[in-house]
Amino acid sequence: MARRPKRMRSYSPRTSGRRSMANHSGQTFSDALKQANAENWNAARQHRFVEEIFAGSVPADIMRRYLTQDYQFIDGFVALLGMAIATADRYESRIRFAQFAAMITSDENTYFQRGFDALGVAEAERRQPAIAAPTARFQALMREAAQTRDYACCLAVLTVAEWLYLDWADRPGAVLPTDFIHAEWITLHNNDGFRAFVIWLRGELDRAGADADETGRAAAASLFGRAVALERAFFDHIYL
Numbered sequence: 001m002a003r004r005p006k007r008m009r010s011y012s013p014r015t016s017g018r019r020s021m022a023n024h025s026g027q028t029f030s031d032a033l034k035q036a037n038a039e040n041w042n043a044a045r046q047h048r049f050v051e052e053i054f055a056g057s058v059p060a061d062i063m064r065r066y067l068t069q070d071y072q073f074i075d076g077f078v079a080l081l082g083m084a085i086a087t088a089d090r091y092e093s094r095i096r097f098a099q100f101a102a103m104i105t106s107d108e109n110t111y112f113q114r115g116f117d118a119l120g121v122a123e124a125e126r127r128q129p130a131i132a133a134p135t136a137r138f139q140a141l142m143r144e145a146a147q148t149r150d151y152a153c154c155l156a157v158l159t160v161a162e163w164l165y166l167d168w169a170d171r172p173g174a175v176l177p178t179d180f181i182h183a184e185w186i187t188l189h190n191n192d193g194f195r196a197f198v199i200w201l202r203g204e205l206d207r208a209g210a211d212a213d214e215t216g217r218a219a220a221a222s223l224f225g226r227a228v229a230l231e232r233a234f235f236d237h238i239y240l
């Protein structure tokens with residue numbers, strides 16, 4: 001079961017007046033958040049689903065459940081990207097998010113459609129499946145993050161969703177499974193463009209965290225921790 005995350009070390013102001021990107025241990029905000037949620041993070045990263053997708057052995061009914069639920073996750077995720085575009089403090093950041101949103105709604109969307117076709121998922125099931133509890137909780141968490149209208153809070157949830165996926169999908173030298181349903185879900189999350197986006201995203205979270213006050217950082221940390229727990233629960237529920 002998910003444990004409460006550990007307390008995080010605080011971030012101190014630099015003499016320049018701008019806050020440091022690292023805490024007293026030299027850790028960035030994103031690294032500290034990941035470490036504080038290590039148990040859930042590692043459980044998701046090493047999940048049975050991850051092992052099976054690399055082996056190309058996720059049973060069809062499990063893959064069907066995963067993709068139909070994940071398609072509902074993606075909808076809220078794109079809405080949260082929209083709020084990140086709206087709340088970002090720079091045009092360059094808005095461009096980066098807009099480009100990423102274009103990828104999610106094109107390459108990733110066609111993957112879902114081809115996957116649904118291959119798995120024989122009916123139209124109604126693609127559009128309006130019965131929503132499982134972790135999916136509903138994730139949708140609510142993404143709405144909560146968006147409703148803060150705070151860039152660091154939006155980033156906290158977006159960073160978990162993309163960094164955790166890069167972390168499990170990035171296995172240098174691993175042989176890809178033959179079925180595109182497995183192989184493409186891996187390559188969508190370990191290609192160079194995605195890797196660069198996650199590095200940038202973490203940098204944005206570090207920057208926004210350094211600019212925020214204690215209350216703002218605590219709000220972002222809470223969202224981050226709950227997102228990590230939900231990533232784990234999301235993988236767990238498809239096997240129940």
Ligand SMILES: Cc1ncc(CN)c(N)n1
Nearest residue numbers: 070073161162165231234
């Ligand atoms: C639940 C979940 N988390 C993250 C991702 C990666 N975009 C995803 N597709 N689904």
